[in-house]
Amino acid sequence: MTSRILLTCAAAATxxxxxxxxxxxxxxxxxxxxxxxxxxWMMDVPRNWNGTxxxxxxxxxxxxxxxxxxxxxxxxxxxxxxEQGYALIGSSYAGSGWAVEQAVPDQLSTLDVxxxxxxxxxxxxxxxxxxxxxxxxxxxxxxxDRIDGSLAMCGLVHGGVxxxxxxxxxxxxxxxxxxxxxxxxxxGLGDQATATNAAATMTGVVNTAQNTPQGRARLALAxxxxxxxxxxxxxxxxxAEHDWPAQQQNQYQAFTRFFTAAMNWRQEAETRxxxxxxxxxxxxxxxxxxxxxxxxxxxxxxxxxxxxLRGDLDTLANSPxxxxxPHAVGYMKRNVAFTGKLxxxxxxxxxxxxxxxxxxxxxxxxxxxxxxxSSRLLRQSYVDRxxxxxxxxxxxxxxxxxxxxxxxTGKWGDTGPAAxxxxxxxxxxxxxxxxxxxxxAPYPRPFDLASAQH
Numbered sequence: 001m002t003s004r005i006l007l008t009c010a011a012a013a014t015x016x017x018x019x020x021x022x023x024x025x026x027x028x029x030x031x032x033x034x035x036x037x038x039x040x041w042m043m044d045v046p047r048n049w050n051g052t053x054x055x056x057x058x059x060x061x062x063x064x065x066x067x068x069x070x071x072x073x074x075x076x077x078x079x080x081x082x083e084q085g086y087a088l089i090g091s092s093y094a095g096s097g098w099a100v101e102q103a104v105p106d107q108l109s110t111l112d113v114x115x116x117x118x119x120x121x122x123x124x125x126x127x128x129x130x131x132x133x134x135x136x137x138x139x140x141x142x143x144x145d146r147i148d149g150s151l152a153m154c155g156l157v158h159g160g161v162x163x164x165x166x167x168x169x170x171x172x173x174x175x176x177x178x179x180x181x182x183x184x185x186x187x188g189l190g191d192q193a194t195a196t197n198a199a200a201t202m203t204g205v206v207n208t209a210q211n212t213p214q215g216r217a218r219l220a221l222a223x224x225x226x227x228x229x230x231x232x233x234x235x236x237x238x239x240a241e242h243d244w245p246a247q248q249q250n251q252y253q254a255f256t257r258f259f260t261a262a263m264n265w266r267q268e269a270e271t272r273x274x275x276x277x278x279x280x281x282x283x284x285x286x287x288x289x290x291x292x293x294x295x296x297x298x299x300x301x302x303x304x305x306x307x308x309l310r311g312d313l314d315t316l317a318n319s320p321x322x323x324x325x326p327h328a329v330g331y332m333k334r335n336v337a338f339t340g341k342l343x344x345x346x347x348x349x350x351x352x353x354x355x356x357x358x359x360x361x362x363x364x365x366x367x368x369x370x371x372x373x374s375s376r377l378l379r380q381s382y383v384d385r386x387x388x389x390x391x392x393x394x395x396x397x398x399x400x401x402x403x404x405x406x407x408x409t410g411k412w413g414d415t416g417p418a419a420x421x422x423x424x425x426x427x428x429x430x431x432x433x434x435x436x437x438x439x440x441a442p443y444p445r446p447f448d449l450a451s452a453q454h
Contacts, residue, residue, distance in 0.1 A: 028045060028046060028047035029044075029045065030042070030043070030044050031043040031044075031045070031117075032069070033113065035091065035094070035106060035109050035110070035113075036109075037094040037102065037106065038094050039069075039091045039092050039093055039094040039102070039106040039109075039110075040067075040068065040069040040091065040092040041069050041089065041090070041091045041092070041106075041109075041110040041113060042069040042070070042071050042089070042090060042091075043071060043087065043088065043089045043110075043113075043114060044071055044072075044078065044082055044087070044088045044089075045087045045088075045118060046082045046083070046085055046086070046087065048085045049085055049086075049087050049118070050084070050085030050086060050122075051121060051122030051123060052085075052086050052087070052121060052122060052123040052124070052125065052404065053086070053087045053088075053089060053111070053114060053121040053123070053124050053125075054071075054072070054081065054086050054087065054088050054089070054125050054127060054400070055089055055090065055107060055110070055111055055124060055125070055126045055127070055139075055147070056070060056071050056072055056073070056088065056089070056090035056127055056128060056132070057090065057103065057107055057126065057127070057128030057129075057131075057132030057133070057135035057136050057139075058070040058090060058092075058093075058128065058129070058131075058132045059128075059129050059130035059131045059132050059389070060097075060098075060130060060131035060265070061092075061093075061096040061097070062096060062097065062264070062265065062268075063096050063097040063192070063264075063268040064096065064192075065096055067092045067093070067095070067096040068092055069090055069091050069092040070090050070092075071088040071089050071090035072088050072090070073127075073129050073153070073389075073391075073396055074393060074396075076393040076428075077393045077396050077397060080393065080397055080427060080428070081397070081400070087114070087118070087121070089110055089111065089114050090107070090110065091106045091107055091109070091110040092106075093106050093107075094106055097265070097268040097269065097272070098131075098160075098265070098268060098269040098272055099272075100134075100135075100138075100160065100272070100332075100335035100336045101272070101331075101334075101335050103135045103138075104135060104138050104139055104142065104143070104335075107126075107135065107139060108139070108143060108146055111124065111146060123148050123404070123407060123408075124146065124147045124148055125147065125148060125149050125150065125151065125400070125403055125404060125407070126139045126140060126147045126149075126150045126151070127150065127151035127152075127153065127400065127403075128151075128152060128153065128155065129153045129154055129155070129389050130153075130154050130155065130156070130356075130357060130388065130389055131155075131156060132155070133152035133153055133154060133155015133156060133157060133348070134152075134155055134156035134157065134159070134160065134336055136150050136151070136152045136155065137150065137152050137155060137157050137338060137346070137365070138335070138336055138338075140342060140344060140346050141338055141339060141341060141342065144342075144343040144344045147344060148344060148407045149344050149345045149346065149347075149403045149404070149406060149407040150344065150345070150346040150347075150403070151346070151347050151348075151349070151399055151400055151403045152346065152347075152348045152349075153348075153349050153350075153389065153391065153396060153399065154349070154350055154351060154354060154357055154388055154389040154391070155348060155350075155357070155361070156336075156357055156361060157338070157348055157361055157362060157364070157365035158361040158364035158365060158443055158446060158447070159332075159336055159337045159338045159364075159447060159448065160269075160277070160332040160335065160336035160337060161277065161278070161329065161332045161333065161336075161337050161447040162361075162364055162443065162445060162446055162447040162448075163357075163361075164266065164269065164277050164278035164332070165278045165279065165280070165445050165447060166225075166226055166227075166358075166443075166444055166445055167226070167261065167262050167266065167278070168186060168187065168262075168278045168279070168280055168322065169225045169226060169280060169283070169285070169288070169444065169445065170222045170223065170225050170226035170228070170258065170262070171186050171202070171222075171258075171259070171262045172186060172280055172316075172322065173218070173221060173222035173225055173285070173316060174202060174205060174206065174209075174218075174219070174222045174255075175202065175205075176315060176316055176319045177218045177221070177222070177312055177315060177316070178205050178206075178208075178209045178215060178218055178219075179201075179202070179205045180319075182201065182205070184198045184201045184202060185198060186198075186262075186322060187266070187270070187276040187278065187322055188270070188275075188276055189263060189266060189267035189270060190267075191267065192264060192267055192268075194267070195263040195264045195266070195267035196263070196264060198259075198263045199259040199260055199262070199263035199264055202259045202262070202263070203255075203256060203259050206219060206252065206255045206256065206258075206259075207256070210252050212305075213301075213304060213305035213306075213307075214305045214306075214307050216245075216248050216252070216301060216305070217298070217301040217302045217304070217305040217307050217309075218307075218312065219248065219251065219252055219255060220244075220248045220251060220294070220297055220298045220301045221289065221298050221302075221309070221312065222255070223248075223251040223254070223255065223294065224289055224292040224294035224295060224297070224298050225285060225288055225289065225292070225444060226258075226358065226444065227292060227293070227294070227358040227359075227360045227441070227443075227444055228251050228254045228255070228258075228294075228355050228358065229250075229251075229294075229352070229353045229354070229355060229358065229359075229386070230246070230247025230248070230250050230251055230294065230297065231247070231250055231353045231386045232250055232251070232253075232254045232353050232354065232355030232386050232387065233250070233253060233254070233353075233355065233386050233387055234385070234386050234387045234390055236250045236253065236386060238386070244297045244300045244301055244304075245301075247294075247297055248297065248301060251355075254355035254356075257355075257356075261356070270328065272331070273325075273327075273328035273329075273331040273332060274325070274327055274328050274331060275324075275325030275327060275328035276322070276323075276324055276325050276328055277324060277325070277328040277329050277331065277332045278322075278324055279321070279322055279323050279324035279329075280321050280322055281321045281322070281323050282321075283321075283445065284317075285313055285316045285317065286313045286317070288444050288445065289313070291441065291442050291444065292441065292444065293441040333449065337447065337448065337449050338365065338368055338448050338449065339368065339372055339448065339449045340365065340367075340368030340369040340370070340371055340372035340374060340448055341372040341373075341374055342369060342372070342374040342377040342378060343374075343377070344377065344407075345377045345378075345379075345403060345406045345407060345412070346377060346378055346379075346403075347378075347379045347380070347381065347399055347402055347403045347406070347415070348362055348365065348378070348379070348380045348381070349380070349381050349382070349383060349391065349395070349396075349399045350362050350380070350382055350383070350440075351382070351383045351384075351385045351386070351387060351388070351389070351390055351391065352382055352383065352384050352385065352386075352436070352438055352440075353384075353385060353386030353387060354387065354388050354389075355387075355388065356388040357388060358443075359382065359438075359440045360440045360441055360442065360443040360444065361443060362380050362382075362440050363440045363441065363442050363443045363446075364443035364446035364447075364448070365378075365380075365448075366378065366380060367442075367443075367446065367448075368446070368448035371448075379402075379406075379412055379415045381399065381402075381415050381417075381420055381435055382435065382436055382437075382438035382440075383395055383433075383434050383435055383436070384434045384435075384436040384438070385434050392424065392428060392431050392432075392433055392434075393427070393428050393431075394423075394424035394425060394426075394427040394428030394431055394433050395420070395424045395433050395434070395435065397423075397424065397427035397428065398420050398421075398423035398424040398426075398427060398433075398435075399420070401423055401427070402415060402420070402423065416437065417435040417436050417437050420433075420435035421433045421434075421435045
């Protein structure tokens with residue numbers, strides 16, 4: 001028993017069990033505490049604990065926001081999971097923001113606390129949403145001995161380096177094509193005040209650009225480099241397949257939120273990493289656009305605006321580029337870049353209309369896993385819905401049960417849309433679930449550790 005467990009669970013010495021056992025009536029309930037590094041943890045244990053513990057990694061909490069522990073994606077999911085006998089646990093992580101070096105150990109320490117109090121689980125499944133999907137995948141790759149399977153939902157499974165590179169690509173295109181004379185920095189943001197001012201300036205550039213056909217075409221190009229979909233929020237009307245103006249309008253709405261992540265969240269991440277962890281030196285934006293599923297939209301809008309797409313791509317190619325700080329890249333590589341080497345089964349689920357973490361992130365991890373020879377352990381399923389992490393409770397529970405079935409039987413069952421929707425309906429009747437057959441386009445600029453060594 002570690003000193004951390006002793007500090008966080010004072011009575012643990014009398015409660016350690018040698019093997020998994022159902023929680024007693026006295027054990028049933030909600031528990032909270034703190035780890036030695038200050039991270040909060042919470043646990044919900046049902047009286048009929050089935051021996052499976054679900055280790056939940058929550059999404060991104062911006063710096064300065066309340067940093068509370070979470071042990072399930074939502075109260076609706078938690079309610080059903082508890083009724084079915086699952087124990088739910090999770091931590092806050094010791095810090096908000098991109099606490100990549102703290103999140104994984106804090107999650108594992110929370111699992112230690114649970115084991116000290118309730119005994120070793122028969123089965124442990126790590127699951128997480130958004131940034132928590134990145135944390136979950138880091139646990140799966142770096143600490144497979146602690147879990148039996150994993151579920152990453154709307155996760156940054158492309159890893160931290162690829163995430164910040166892709167964010168830089170879109171920001172670089174907006175500044176270079178729409179505000180070439182502005183002095184706003186895209187990286188090396190010294191403090192949050194600088195980042196906030198930069199975000200406000202660039203958002204103003206976006207708003208002004210939206211007023212002209214030429215500006216709208218250039219915003220569509222920037223959106224394509226980041227793969228921002230033309231239907232990315234449930235509150236938007238769903239455009240027709242070739243309604244390029246409507247799709248661009250929806251992309252513009254995503255851009256009004258984009259620069260908070262591109263500036264404020266970046267500044268916090270740069271502070272942790274000790275410098276700029278992304279670059280666009282040597283990037284061929286013409287090739288990147290050709291691979292984007294939104295290239296046809298961009299071509300149509302440029303033609304309608306009477307603007308030269310070739311000319312703008314040449315401008316991107318010939319303008320000054322941004323280099324990375326090697327030690328900052330190293331920080332990201334150590335903490336949240338992936339090899340694709342899975343030794344336990346993982347299921348990823350993603351909405352098709354995600355404007356914050358584009359669905360093409362799944363292609364990046366799919367390819368990394370294939371290169372590592374671990375494809376038999378990975379499955380990816382898709383939900384036809386706009387928005388980031390906009391799953392129904394039933395869709396999330398269906399994914400959870402799919403992972404648990406894989407762990408129990410040693411082989412994947414049917415992960416096709418009909419089977420997944422049937423499971424979702426069983427878990428949450430009376431709701432429209434939307435798993436579909438889907439294959440995302442390639443990620444614009446993938447980065448995994450195996451490829452980085454080539």
